[in-house]
Amino acid sequence: MPVTAIIGGQWGDEGKGKIVDLLCEKAEIVARYQGGANAGHTVKVDGETYILHQVPSGILHKNRLCVLGHGMVIDPVALCEEIDMLEGLGIDHKGRIQISYSAHIVSPIHKLMDLATGQMVGTTGRGIGPAYSDKAMRISLRGFDLLNSEKLGRYLGERMRLLNDQFKIDKEALAKLAEDVDIFLKAAERMVTMLSDTVATLLDAIRADRNVMVEGAQGVLLDLDLGTYPFVTSSHPTVGGVCTGLGIPANSITRVVGIFKAYLTRVGEGPFPTELMNEDGAKLQDVGQEFGATTGRKRRCGWFDAVAARYSCRVNGFNDMVITKLDVLDEFETIKVCTAYEVDGRRIESFSSVIHKLGDVKPIFREFPGWKTTTSNLTSADQLPSEAIAYIKALEDFTETRVSTVSVGPERNQILSL
Numbered sequence: 001m002p003v004t005a006i007i008g009g010q011w012g013d014e015g016k017g018k019i020v021d022l023l024c025e026k027a028e029i030v031a032r033y034q035g036g037a038n039a040g041h042t043v044k045v046d047g048e049t050y051i052l053h054q055v056p057s058g059i060l061h062k063n064r065l066c067v068l069g070h071g072m073v074i075d076p077v078a079l080c081e082e083i084d085m086l087e088g089l090g091i092d093h094k095g096r097i098q099i100s101y102s103a104h105i106v107s108p109i110h111k112l113m114d115l116a117t118g119q120m121v122g123t124t125g126r127g128i129g130p131a132y133s134d135k136a137m138r139i140s141l142r143g144f145d146l147l148n149s150e151k152l153g154r155y156l157g158e159r160m161r162l163l164n165d166q167f168k169i170d171k172e173a174l175a176k177l178a179e180d181v182d183i184f185l186k187a188a189e190r191m192v193t194m195l196s197d198t199v200a201t202l203l204d205a206i207r208a209d210r211n212v213m214v215e216g217a218q219g220v221l222l223d224l225d226l227g228t229y230p231f232v233t234s235s236h237p238t239v240g241g242v243c244t245g246l247g248i249p250a251n252s253i254t255r256v257v258g259i260f261k262a263y264l265t266r267v268g269e270g271p272f273p274t275e276l277m278n279e280d281g282a283k284l285q286d287v288g289q290e291f292g293a294t295t296g297r298k299r300r301c302g303w304f305d306a307v308a309a310r311y312s313c314r315v316n317g318f319n320d321m322v323i324t325k326l327d328v329l330d331e332f333e334t335i336k337v338c339t340a341y342e343v344d345g346r347r348i349e350s351f352s353s354v355i356h357k358l359g360d361v362k363p364i365f366r367e368f369p370g371w372k373t374t375t376s377n378l379t380s381a382d383q384l385p386s387e388a389i390a391y392i393k394a395l396e397d398f399t400e401t402r403v404s405t406v407s408v409g410p411e412r413n414q415i416l417s418l
């Protein structure tokens with residue numbers, strides 16, 4: 001049956017890129033439905049590392065059609081850089097990328113606004129919030145507007161004037177912005193050749209029973225409505241975003257897979273109950289090489305939060321979970337999982353009832369013995385040490401969701417099916 005959605009279950013950076021790359025063996029189309037160049041999906045193939053920001057990870061498989069849906073905000077400059085990178089690596093993308101005519105556009109003005117206003121949340125500075133704000137205010141530029149140079153010129157002039165009124169930009173910054181706008185216009189010219197009616201493409205594919213894979217960006221806890229507001233992104237990574245962001249019916253989605261790291265990370269600001277400010281946190285950061293793929297920022301690290309994960313599984317109705325980076329836990333003596341929070345002396349197991357005061361909760365941990373052995377060279381799940389099996393089983397019990405796959409390294413073949 002046609003649509004499988006791959007969704008990050010935590011605060012992003014769960015390793016979705018690798019899993020989409022793996023599962024899209026069986027898909028003909030891979031589609032993104034939200035976010036933009038704030039995402040950084042890393043895929044490692046034969047020792048070569050690819051970091052994709054807007055183009056779905058399916059581009060690394062020959063003949064897959066890649067769709068950038070209208071729920072995304074597209075940055076033409078970043079897109080052209082990404083396409084140049086793919087060309088440089090010898091990946092043939094011609095005719096394989098379709099961008100929705102209706103997708104909203106990120107301009108250099110949005111990026112400047114993001115840099116000026118995004119510190120409180122610790123945004124990626126990619127202009128995402130300002131672009132979605134313009135969309136909500138109904139003053140945004142969409143894909144097909146790039147075909148109308150008169151409208152485009154008027155729009156950019158007006159937005160630059162507003163930006164100047166609001167932020168009193170100095171002369172130097174204004175001159176740099178004018179240069180960036182020129183680069184933007186050139187990139188937009190290249191991008192228009194990829195514009196298409198992606199709703200029709202996807203609906204026709206679903207009707208013809210062709211396999212479609214949907215690639216989420218960011219994660220459930222960063223969802224504008226269901227995440228840890230205000231420390232969230234401006235789109236809807238949760239499963240509801242798939243329908244609105246691509247224009248496909250809910251009943252066409254036959255499998256929803258949640259991707260979870262075996263521990264937890266977060267970039268940017270906001271509460272993080274299981275965050276480790278000690279040696280264990282530094283070890284997770286170091287062994288897991290936890291740096292943002294888009295900004296290079298160090299990711300904050302902590303133990304797996306099963307309270308948040310259960311919420312994530314329930315609001316998305318995940319059919320199964322994939323646990324990534326299990327190998328990062330290989331050398332730990334003891335591994336902890338947060339199974340409840342303590343708030344005002346009370347034990348709370350419902351994430352949604354404390355989501356508004358997450359900074360005030362204290363995690364209650366359950367400890368698990370580590371396995372102290374290498375898992376990255378295993379080739380089948382029955383070789384997993386008993387302690388690792390017990391850990392995975394506990395995650396299944398806490399979240400009431402089956403673990404179908406475990407990833408034990410960045411390469412395509414470092415994957416175990418359960």
Ligand code: IMP
Nearest residue numbers: 012013038039122123124232233267268
């Ligand atoms: P924005 O999406 O750039 O507006 O950033 C909003 C928040 O989401 C910040 O805390 C970012 O660090 C976080 N964020 C955005 N994209 C990603 C991602 O791909 N991985 C992890 N965090 C992200």
